[in-house]
Amino acid sequence: MKKDDDMNTNSMKLVDIKEMTGKILLKSGLHIGAGDTEMRIGGTDNPVIKHPHTLEPYIPGSSLKGKTRSLLELQSGLMGMTDGKPLDIKDYRNLEGKDKKRCREIIALFGASGADSEDLKEIGPSRLSFADAPLYDEWKKGAIERNLTFTEVKSENSINRIKGTAENPRFTERVPADTVFSFSIVLKVFEGDDGLEELLLKGLKLLEMDALGGSGSRGYGRIEFQFDxxxxxxxxxxxxxxS
Structure with a gap:
């Protein structure tokens, strides 16, 4: 089996487990939907996801992971060959040179399907684990003391260009700007995993430059990472x- 010059393919020895922790600051309202299609009297059209016991909003780790991965794949220039699907082993087999190396790095970080593939066995297991991000304890305590709400309902509509009237009102729940969440990302490091931590930081920086959750084109989901x-x-x- 051919080796990649930039990554040791023979060893699957775990040499370190790194945890990155810190805060996520909302610079604008955030909407990550709950997937609740049942309309309730007095409810909103589009509620945010909340913890089922505390009813407090949180950021799912899957949302952080999925958006970070998609932005890295977009930046790599490889998204065009996948029809919008995540990079997979079949894509890795069809690439060469720098494109193959970047595809390998992304799959190593985020994983891929095809557990029986020899190529996947060579790359190894997914290195990343994104925990759900709950409200930051100190911020939550201060918000409760000031009687602040954890969510807001924003009214949106379309405008009839001829009549100049609002139509199709819709009420979207979101977490307001200035809310603070806690995050934890765990990175498993194997022998030969050069550059994967730097690639992860690039992905998080892209996410900070772009938007998280829904309605990013309307200004939702602007965030800032602060590492401990x-x-x-x-x-x-x-x-x-x-770069």
């Missing part, structure tokens, strides 16, 4: 994700 580790924060700030 000062050295990681500095590396993140110095990251150029488009």
């Amino acid at each position: 580790d000062g050295a990681v924060q500095q590396r993140f700030q110095d990251t150029n994700p488009l």
Whole structure:
């Protein structure tokens, strides 16, 4: 089996487990839908996802992981060959050179289907785990003391260009700007995993530059990452994700 010059393919030895923790600050309202299609009297058309016990909003780890991956695949230039689907082993087999290396790195970080594939066995298991991001404890305590609500309902509609009247009103629930969440991302490091942590930081920087959740084109979902580790924060700030 052919080796990649930039990654040791013979060893699947786990050498480190790194946890990145910190805060996610909302710079604008955030909407990540609950998938609840049942309309209730007095309810909203589009509620946000909440913890079933506390009814507090949170950011699903799957949302953070999925958007980070999609932005890295978009930046790689490889999304056009997948018809919008995540990069997979069949894509990896058909690539060469730098494109093959980047595809391999993305699959190593985020995983891929095809557990019986020799190529996937060579790349190894997904390195990343994104935890759900709950409300940051100190922010939540202050919000409760100030009687702040954890969500808001925003009214949206379309405008009839001829009549100049509002039509089709829709009420969307979102988490308001200035809310703070806690995040945790775990990165498993195997021998030969050079550059994967830097690629992860690039993906998170792209997410900060873009938007999380729904209605990003209307200004929703602008976020800011603040890492607990000062050295990681500095590396993140110095990251150029488009290089």
